[in-house]
Amino acid sequence: MNRRAFLRNLAGTAAVVGLSGCERALLGSSDSQTQGPRPNILFCIADDASYPHMGAYGCSWVKTPGFDRVAREGLLCTRAYTSNAKCAPSRSSIMTGRNSWQLEEAANHWPAFPAKFKTYAEALTDQGYFVGTTGKGWAPGIPGKIDGKARQLAGKPFSQRKTQAPARGISNNDYAANFEDFLAARPGETPFCFWYGGFEPHRGYEYGAGIAKGGKQLSDVDHVFSFWPDNETVRTDMLDYAFEIEHFDGHLQRMLKTLESRNELDNTVVIVTADNGMPFPRVKGQEYELSNHLPLAIMWKNGIKNPGRVIDDFISFIDFAPTFLDLAGVTRTQCAMQPFQGKTLTPIFKSRKSGVVDRTRDHVLFGKERHDVGRPHDWGYPIRGIVKDQYLYVKNFEPTRWPAGDPETGYLNCDGSPTKTQVLQLRRTGETDEYWQAAFGKRPEEELYRIDRDPECMINLADKPEYARVKARLSKQLFSELKAQEDPRMFGQGQVFDEYPYMDKNSVNFYERFMRGEKLNSGWVNPTDFETGPVSIEPR
Numbered sequence: 001m002n003r004r005a006f007l008r009n010l011a012g013t014a015a016v017v018g019l020s021g022c023e024r025a026l027l028g029s030s031d032s033q034t035q036g037p038r039p040n041i042l043f044c045i046a047d048d049a050s051y052p053h054m055g056a057y058g059c060s061w062v063k064t065p066g067f068d069r070v071a072r073e074g075l076l077c078t079r080a081y082t083s084n085a086k087c088a089p090s091r092s093s094i095m096t097g098r099n100s101w102q103l104e105e106a107a108n109h110w111p112a113f114p115a116k117f118k119t120y121a122e123a124l125t126d127q128g129y130f131v132g133t134t135g136k137g138w139a140p141g142i143p144g145k146i147d148g149k150a151r152q153l154a155g156k157p158f159s160q161r162k163t164q165a166p167a168r169g170i171s172n173n174d175y176a177a178n179f180e181d182f183l184a185a186r187p188g189e190t191p192f193c194f195w196y197g198g199f200e201p202h203r204g205y206e207y208g209a210g211i212a213k214g215g216k217q218l219s220d221v222d223h224v225f226s227f228w229p230d231n232e233t234v235r236t237d238m239l240d241y242a243f244e245i246e247h248f249d250g251h252l253q254r255m256l257k258t259l260e261s262r263n264e265l266d267n268t269v270v271i272v273t274a275d276n277g278m279p280f281p282r283v284k285g286q287e288y289e290l291s292n293h294l295p296l297a298i299m300w301k302n303g304i305k306n307p308g309r310v311i312d313d314f315i316s317f318i319d320f321a322p323t324f325l326d327l328a329g330v331t332r333t334q335c336a337m338q339p340f341q342g343k344t345l346t347p348i349f350k351s352r353k354s355g356v357v358d359r360t361r362d363h364v365l366f367g368k369e370r371h372d373v374g375r376p377h378d379w380g381y382p383i384r385g386i387v388k389d390q391y392l393y394v395k396n397f398e399p400t401r402w403p404a405g406d407p408e409t410g411y412l413n414c415d416g417s418p419t420k421t422q423v424l425q426l427r428r429t430g431e432t433d434e435y436w437q438a439a440f441g442k443r444p445e446e447e448l449y450r451i452d453r454d455p456e457c458m459i460n461l462a463d464k465p466e467y468a469r470v471k472a473r474l475s476k477q478l479f480s481e482l483k484a485q486e487d488p489r490m491f492g493q494g495q496v497f498d499e500y501p502y503m504d505k506n507s508v509n510f511y512e513r514f515m516r517g518e519k520l521n522s523g524w525v526n527p528t529d530f531e532t533g534p535v536s537i538e539p540r
Helices: 003-010 014-018 021-029 065-072 087-096 120-126 175-185 232-261 317-328 346-350 418-428 434-440 465-484 510-515
Strands: 040-046 075-081 130-135 192-197 268-274 293-299 309-311 363-368 383-388 391-396 446-450
Touching (some): 040 232, 065 232, 075 363, 087 120, 087 317, 120 192, 120 317, 130 175, 175 192, 192 232, 232 268, 268 317, 317 346, 363 465, 383 465, 391 465
Parallel strands (some): 040 268, 075 309, 130 192
Antiparallel strands (some): 268 293, 383 391
């Protein structure tokens, strides 16, 4: 009996538990690669876009015909989550199939990527795929070298072609033209894997571009989240965010047309998502529903059964890497990757069911360590959490720290924006501290939200007696799984995440240097974000 047959015979038995990640991926795919050529992979990731801000989810003020087409001709996923709502750690999980707390310093923002962890792009390159990227790949951080050669964590870069950006803050990278260059450089009919990493809708934005250049109106926004003031400034900011998402989607549309013209769309798996939630207060860099819950559509004409389905299974970003290796038919001995925590999505592709396909996909874990600095000693704000049964449970391990960064250093884990400025001004003028408290105020050790009724996570149920059993059940499952995943924080070693070096040399020890009076370029926040005196509002 050969190795492949042996592994299949193990499927469904207890022996599966001890198999490596690639072996589990093979088991999940069964005979998915026994017919036809290996599929191509086009992975498209926006930079900072929340669920449900795509047209396919019913959002009328963000126009996304590219995303909508992928959903219509494939799968629209309603419960996709990143395990860490910040650029670098989210992308680390995508590329390795592991939760961020399983990735040593790659759990953090601006880390050095550990040499011990191999990415799916590197593995597929080894296995004969032509692998490339344009735009933002794994970032920000230091990819490092292996055997003296710089690592290409997402593939060989193709970013030479430029275009006229429609507004300030939008990249001049002609993503679609660079994809064409990538295809032209591909040897023959070699299967390809391409990472399209849009820089949009990351900040900064050209204020008013959504109205002046996108033809939008303030009344187009059908809902302003309750943790921001509903006024002209905030609505304008939201429309600028929408304008940038539409730019990302425009390049996606061009890529789909390119594949069609080459008769390659049918055997290309197209995945469209984002790395974390929108760059606004209380969203990006936090760990709430709008921070981690992200858009996801997947199309593969040759492989997805009964296209047009809506999928309600919980999907984590750690599922992408095992899926890609499964599609490529790669075994453990071929891929030489670390074990995965995620699992392949191919059973969902092959099913004809809508709604919940795999009932074991009933929850996701999430968390964070250090994102942007601005606290004493460059400390982070450690969180772990779980989403299950319409509840979101959060454990804040250091509730005495400021969750978005210290006030005097500008709340550095929240990008500067007109909305952020509005929230801070309303507190400073004494008009209201409600929005400031939601975005920047200190938080209790535990939080619990009923997200089907309260998706904005505004009503904390953690201390209500009637929810004690729910909280205990979710907490028990969370910590049990974290221990099994060897999370250092479960074994009294959580300080290791604060001790890993912050690789942006201009921002190391930001707090101490700022408090000594150094003139520092914070870059991603506005000068008015810095508090000139102590903030005395008591935590709620």
